[in-house]
Amino acid sequence: MALTASPPAEPAEAAGVTKSPAPQAATDAAGLGRARASVFVAPALALIAAFLVFPALWTLYLGITNYRLTGVAALRPRVVGLDNYARALGDPEFLNSLWLTLLFVIGSAVIGQCVLGFVLAWTLRAVPRTVRTVVELLVMLAWILPSSVVAFLWIALLDRDGGTLNVLLNTPGMAWLIEYPMLSVIIFNAWRGTAFSMLLFSAALNGIPPSQLETARMVGASGWQQLRDVVLPHVRGHILTNLLLISLWTFNDFSPFLITAGGPNGRSETLPVFVYNTAIPGGQLGFGSAVSLLMLLINLVLAVVYLRLLKQRRA
Amino acid sequence: MAFSRTARVALAVTSVGALALAGCGGGGDGGTAAGDPQRGADAKTITLTIAGNAAQGGKNTRDADWLVNYVIPEFTKQMAAEGVTATVTFQPSGVDDEQYKTQQSLDMRSGGGADIVALDGIWVGEFAQAGYIKPLDEVVGAAAGEWDGWAQIPDSVEQLGSFEGKRYGVPTGTDGRVLFYNKDLFAKAGLPAQWQPASWQEVLDAGAKLKALPGVDPIQINAGTAMGEATTMQGVLPLLAGTATPLNTDGKWLGDTQAVRDVLGFYQSVYGGGLGDPLLQQEAKGRDKSFQEFAAGQIGILLESDYFWRSVIEPTKGIAPMADRDSVVGYAKIPAQQPGKGPNGQNFVSMSGGGMNAINPGTDFPQQAWKLLQFIMSADAQKARLGGSAQITARDDVNAEVLAADPMLSFVSKEVLPITAYRPGLGEYPEVSKALQEATAAVVTGAAPADAAKKYQSALEGVLGGADGITTG
Structure with missing residues (x-):
């Protein structure tokens, strides 16, 4: 405009x-x-x-009403004050979801996407052009495919009867999504989202003056020393920005629902899935809204922490 | 210059907010106000929509085909003869019942939704309390009572479309629950081809024999939350009926009692004793998978509604068809815990439910919608729907003609319906049902029945806001 x-x-x-x-x-x-x-x-x-x-x-x-999707409270919701919030904070299912979301963010965003993305960006600089193109293409493909398609592929991969993984590992009847629901969705999300971190870090690494790396090599710095003393100080801002973005995205990501629907028995029910399951199929719109607001607050806290870190670096 | 930037922004936000708020309020009212039953009665051009959880080539494909190929063209012809141009469309879905319910309540909440909506009889209470549906007398006026079809619908079935003594729609039919078993597997395990267990223990004993067969899960009794209402209806409630303990008596819900602990104990015997597949109960698509496994001869005994017989393993149109269904699949009545331990001293028990069609109070053409609904529920249309196959419809005259054609459905009609029971049609029921599903989920994943019953009790107190409306002991 x-x-x-x-x-x-x-x-x-x-x-x-x-x-x-x-x-x-x-x-x-x-x-x-x-x-x-x-x-x-x-x-x-x-x-x-x-x-x-x-x-x-x-x-x-x-969030301060007992509003529901059906029944009497749908027609005449009552204001219940902070009851919903009190209930959420004492609800083992909510606390469980909060914990699972934390695992999901740390596992798939911070360790998975960020570390894997950096490693990919770093190693791909030194490999032949064709290899780099092929790897980048594959990583990008995981990122750009629609969620529903990808979810279907992963269900086919991890399915208990005739799933690809069971055929490859020769472990017939292993129900990955039921035995290891959280690990499955963490690995899924790391696979899915690494492309963004990889692209961002590739760009950041290109911005490092080659002369500095050259000098470091001349004085005999090892690969690790170059990384620690030359590369990381240059890309620290990018790392923080990347972490901020992917943590927030992952925190609010709904695609695990497409694979496990939060199950079995809530063992992969991250907060967005918890809100959906309580508010829409569970019909508790009031309670669900209260939990949504709590999520918003957590998002704000995350954002403020990262922004402060970023400011400190610049100051 | 008069306003600061902040004030300007605040003004814009507030005015737009107010507009949006007004919009929402309007939409909501449109959906819940019944209005004049005669509105649009003289219209020469009408549009009507039918919503149901059926899709051509998918779930309940027969009903979807019938609506699209018979009901809509025939009704359009009938209206054309009266000089009215009718455009009738069918809004298909092919999803789990819970998802369909959510979709319909969201549609009706926002003032939209189809003109005729198919609902499960057990949702009528919730939808009525929320104002999404209204008594037929209010929606279509005096015409509602004048339909000759009411005389053909038994009172117990009419309850499926009623709430607090008022008719909210027309029930479409009912069903009964039995134990289905695979005769081939029974023969291999040395069990009789004509099997009728007399107690829970005899079911477990048959399971123990089936356990010897490789790759076979002896018993499938739905459990856990992933199966939703199917767990309560095809698991907890038929078992509970076998202890002669109703889920709700005199307005009080059944809490942590011996009956509940016994039912959960039965689940433990099945899933803790290697007689059933506990993982299947936790899978997101577990129920559909149980159908496929039964059709593939991997499940020995399965508790299901006659829906399983006519829509799931039906040799040609089923979703998990069994070409040799008639010779391989047997059915037996569900036994009480012990002989004579059922309600009224019954030896056998069952549970029944069924669907209904309601008219959306927000429809533009209540009279024409009622005409369409009467046409859908007419004897001719119902016979066309079945097209030679059998199902227990809401109408006695149709049932008398069609049930004889199918031994399984005649069995349900003659042997099961007289001993069956219906779910309590109360607004809290869905949440009580969810608490029961959670209790079975706990047992399936290894909790002791007594602990699961305790957790059920506290979940129930959370739902009802206290222990007053709960029986314990």
Whole structure:
């Protein structure tokens, strides 16, 4: 919007100098003035308000009611104050979900995607071009395929009867998704999302001045020493930004539901799945809203921590 | 200059918020207000939609085919004869019942949804309390009572479409639950081809013999939360009936009692004793898999509704067809815990449910929707639906003609329906049912029945907000 608005604005400003001055001189660079600028911003603000601010406020309201999808409370919800929050914080299922979400973020985002992405980006610099293209293509493919397709492929891979993995390992009847539900979805998500970290780190590594690495090699630094003393200080900001983004995405990721539906018995029920299962099939919209808000708060805390770390580095 | 930037933003946010709020309120009202039953009655061009959990080539394909190929064209013709141009469409789904229920309640909550909605009889209470459906008398007026079809529907079946003494729609039929068994496996295990266990122990004994066969899970009694209501209906409730203890008496729900511990004890004997596959109960698609395994001869005994016989293992149109169904699959009544221990001293027990069609109170054409519903439930249409196959419909006149054609359905109608029971049609039922499913899930994963019963009790107290409405002991 700003791009399309600025070209005509410049001649207008130039015209303002030669001709008579406008009643309200524009003080901004584009020369729009507050009134016209507001008109330009209004549609965007309206959209944000309608689809972001209003639902958030609505969730806040629903969270203090006993609103349900069906039954009496669907017709006449009652305000129950902070009961939903108190209940959530004392609910073993919620705490279990919180713990599983933490495992999911640390396992699949921090260790899986970030470390694996960095290792891939680092090692691919030194391999022949064709190998690099093929590996990058495969990693990218895992990232760009639609979730539903990928979920189906993973179910086929891990299925108990005739799953590909059981055929490969010769372990007939091994129910991976029931014996190791959390590990399965962690590995799935690491596989799925590594491409983003890999791309980001590839770009970051390209930005390191070759002369510095050259110098390090000249003075006899080992591969590890080059990595620690030359590369990491350069890409630290990228690592933090990457961690911030993928932690938040993973925290809110719903695709494990497509594979395990939160089961068996809630053993892979991360928070987004927990909210869905309680609010929609379980019908407890009020309680579900309260948990959603708790999730939002946790997201904010995560974001603030990362942003502070990023600031410290720059300061 | 008068407003600061913050104030301007706040103003924009508030006004848009208010608009959105007004929009939501309007939508909600549209969905719940019954309005004038005569609205749109004289319209010359009408559109009606039918929603059901059936899809051509998928789940309940026969019903979907019938709606699309018979009901819609015939009804359109009938309306055309009256000078009305009717456009009727069918909104198919082919998903788990819980998902279908969620979808319908969300549709109706937002003021939308089809004009005629197929619902499970057990959801009527919740939907009525939420105002998503209204008594037929309110939706279509006096015409609701004048239909001649009511005389053909037995009272017990009519309950499936009623709540608190009022008709909310027309029931479509009922069913009965039995033990299905594989005669081939029974022969290999040295069990009789005509089998009728007299107690729970005899079921377990047969399971113990089947256990000797390689690659066979002797008994499949649905358990766990992944199977949803199928666990309660095809597991807990028929067993509970066998202890002569109703789930709800005089408004009080059954808590941690001997009967519940016995039922969970039976689950432990099956899944803790190697007589059933505990992992299958936890799989996301476990019930569908149990169907396939039974059809492939990998399950000995399976507790299911006659739906299993006519829609799952049906030789041509079933979702897990068995070409040799008629010769291989046997069926027996579900025994009480001990002979004579069932309700009223019965030796055998069962549970029944069934579906109903409701008219969406938000429809633009209540009179025409009621006409369509009457047409759907007419004797001719019901016979066309069955097309030579058998099913227990809501209508006595149709049943008298069609059931004789199928020995299994006649068995259910003659032997099972007289001893069956229905679920308590109360608003809390779905949550009590969920607590029971969780209790079986605990036992399947190794918890002791007594501990699972204790957890069930506390889950129940959470649902009902206290221990007042619960019997214990």
